[in-house]
Amino acid sequence: MTNLNYTFTNKTKNITFGLMAIGLITIIAGFFADTAPEGVNAEDYHHTRVWANLLVNSYFFMGIGLLATFFMALQYVAEVAWSVAVKRVYEAVSCYLPVGAIIMFLLLLAGQLHLHSLYQWMDAETLNPNSPKFDEGIVNKHAYFATWFFWLRTCLYLSIWSWFQYGFRKRSIEEDLQNGTSIHFKNMGKGAMFLVFFAVTSSTSAWDWMMSLDVHWFSTMYGWYAFAGMWISAMVTIILFVLFLKRKGYLPEVNDSHIHDLGKWVFAVSFLWSYLYFCQFMLIWYTNIPEEIIYFQDRLHNYGYMALMWTVFFMNFLFPMILLMSRDAKRNYYFLTTVGCIIFIGHWLDVFMMVMPGTVHGNWHLSWIEIGTALGFLGLLLFVIHRALTKAPLMIKSHPYLDESVHHHF
Amino acid sequence: MSKVVIHAIYDDEEPLLESAKQLRSQGFNIKDVFSPFPIHGIDGVIGVPRTRLAICAFLYGITGTSLATLMMWYMMVHDWPTNIGGKPSFAYYMNVPAFIPISFESTVLCAAHGMAITFFLRSWLIPGAKAKNPDPRTTDDKFMMVIETEEGSKSNIESILKNGGASEVHYK
Numbered sequence: 001m002t003n004l005n006y007t008f009t010n011k012t013k014n015i016t017f018g019l020m021a022i023g024l025i026t027i028i029a030g031f032f033a034d035t036a037p038e039g040v041n042a043e044d045y046h047h048t049r050v051w052a053n054l055l056v057n058s059y060f061f062m063g064i065g066l067l068a069t070f071f072m073a074l075q076y077v078a079e080v081a082w083s084v085a086v087k088r089v090y091e092a093v094s095c096y097l098p099v100g101a102i103i104m105f106l107l108l109l110a111g112q113l114h115l116h117s118l119y120q121w122m123d124a125e126t127l128n129p130n131s132p133k134f135d136e137g138i139v140n141k142h143a144y145f146a147t148w149f150f151w152l153r154t155c156l157y158l159s160i161w162s163w164f165q166y167g168f169r170k171r172s173i174e175e176d177l178q179n180g181t182s183i184h185f186k187n188m189g190k191g192a193m194f195l196v197f198f199a200v201t202s203s204t205s206a207w208d209w210m211m212s213l214d215v216h217w218f219s220t221m222y223g224w225y226a227f228a229g230m231w232i233s234a235m236v237t238i239i240l241f242v243l244f245l246k247r248k249g250y251l252p253e254v255n256d257s258h259i260h261d262l263g264k265w266v267f268a269v270s271f272l273w274s275y276l277y278f279c280q281f282m283l284i285w286y287t288n289i290p291e292e293i294i295y296f297q298d299r300l301h302n303y304g305y306m307a308l309m310w311t312v313f314f315m316n317f318l319f320p321m322i323l324l325m326s327r328d329a330k331r332n333y334y335f336l337t338t339v340g341c342i343i344f345i346g347h348w349l350d351v352f353m354m355v356m357p358g359t360v361h362g363n364w365h366l367s368w369i370e371i372g373t374a375l376g377f378l379g380l381l382l383f384v385i386h387r388a389l390t391k392a393p394l395m396i397k398s399h400p401y402l403d404e405s406v407h408h409h410f
Numbered sequence: 411m412s413k414v415v416i417h418a419i420y421d422d423e424e425p426l427l428e429s430a431k432q433l434r435s436q437g438f439n440i441k442d443v444f445s446p447f448p449i450h451g452i453d454g455v456i457g458v459p460r461t462r463l464a465i466c467a468f469l470y471g472i473t474g475t476s477l478a479t480l481m482m483w484y485m486m487v488h489d490w491p492t493n494i495g496g497k498p499s500f501a502y503y504m505n506v507p508a509f510i511p512i513s514f515e516s517t518v519l520c521a522a523h524g525m526a527i528t529f530f531l532r533s534w535l536i537p538g539a540k541a542k543n544p545d546p547r548t549t550d551d552k553f554m555m556v557i558e559t560e561e562g563s564k565s566n567i568e569s570i571l572k573n574g575g576a577s578e579v580h581y582k
Contacts, residue, residue: 282510
């Protein structure tokens with residue numbers, strides 16, 4: 001048993017601080033550099049490009065923490081043995097959830113205070129029949145988007161998710177100090193509760209925060225599609241952290257079989273995402289109803305996103321499928337790291353595609369504001385995860401399946 | 411010199427694997443192992459080459475995709491152009507999203523069936539085939555290693571087997 005405690009080296013710490021600084025400077029500079037595009041009145045323009053970027057990153061990175069929490073609950077409920085050896089890693093990734101939830105909350109609050117106009121339905125003028133902004137479609141959806149109801153939902157999702165995450169983490173550290181299975185069974189019960197709550201809220205939160213950007217459009221597949229996208233991002237983050245720690249000489253108990261199993265998860269969830277993504281597209285394409293097809297018209301033909309749309313499809317479906325199909329690929333660290341980074345960027349672009357056509361429409365860019373903001377959030381994510389890794393020994397000491405996991409081999 | 415077949419019976423898989431490793435390191439070949447359950451990693455230990463079934467599966471899958479594509483192109487585009495959701499169907503690619511589920515299903519169907527049938531034929535597990543298991547106890551709680559060797563190395567092998575924990579050694 002060597003090196004149970006992770007040291008957050010100053011070099012790594014400086015890199016994360018550097019990334020966060022880049023992000024902060026980009027966001028501030030973005031507010032000055034971003035001006036109203038042609039045809040939009042400068043007084044009505046609330047720096048939508050910068051805010052839309054903040055939404056992309058808040059949602060994408062919060063999703064990583066959230067789905068790591070989901071994965072943790074899933075492992076408890078299914079009583080999975082092999083993953084116990086990497087439990088501390090996905091636990092650390094889940095620690096980003098409370099941070100991400102606060103950022104998401106602040107971003108939505110800024111919308112409610114009319115600092116940005118990402119959500120058309122947050123503007124009360126759309127309900128006023130005498131206003132030029134009046135919109136009957138939004139009036140019809142007002143029961144769901146009523147201010148009190150929206151905020152009740154948002155607060156419930158964010159606080160209950162974070163509360164579950166906090167509980168899992170706390171009990172996991174307590175479990176190290178005692179023997180017996182009482183904490184394990186408590187985690188199982190809590191995990192089951194979380195999964196039931198999450199089954200509903202994963203979809204509704206995606207409707208509330210992402211689908212409502214295209215407020216006139218709806219799709220029943222959307223919640224699952226968003227969920228699968230967040231899940232694969234979380235799996236990729238977990239596997240990249242396991243590989244990073246292995247390369248630094250930590251986690252001696254984690255062998256090729258564990259890595260292979262994580263690789264299988266990445267492969268399988270990539271397919272889940274592709275399946276949901278394609279199902280949503282095919283049904284809408286097939287029926288060709290104007291109020292539905294507008295979503296893909298905006299993403300393919302209207303605003304020049306076509307190339308990006310195809311890139312997302314290739315990066316998130318074909319690359320993982322071809323590159324991760326063989327057994328040897330899932331056991332090769334360098335290969336997995338490369339594919340992991342491709343998928344990570346691919347799913348960031350996927351969230352970009354969810355947000356941008358409904359908010360900035362044709363005024364989209366993929367330049368320094370977008371990349372700088374993403375790097376800033378990445379720095380924050382890395383900082384929070386690294387810090388969480390130092391807070392507890394990398395290998396747990398007491399778990400009913402610990403022994404089985406250490407001998408995992410196939 | 412005449413050939414001799416040795417049947418070594420073990421009560422557990424661990425000593426069997428140990429003996430197999432010793433035999434292999436001294437250059438003897440193991441013909442087969444009979445076991446009541448699959449033993450992880452035994453292929454490498456007894457020198458079974460890696461299966462080529464995956465390559466077959468890939469070829470069957472490709473066949474399935476091609477057949478489905480040919481069928482749909484002929485039926486929906488070439489022989490009787492069909493109006494799919496009001497879209498032009500002068501070429502296959504124009505309607506490709508509608509064809510993807512069928513291509514996928516056909517790929518899976520052909521790959522799965524082809525692979526299963528190949529496996530059964532290759533290992534001759536067809537209806538009416540005679541059981542090749544030399545000792546029925548290996549379907550219950552015993553493990554058996556079959557070694558085919560020259561008469562001269564018999565005693566050497568037997569001592570390795572006995573030291574390794576074999577409970578019975580028979581010659582056929």
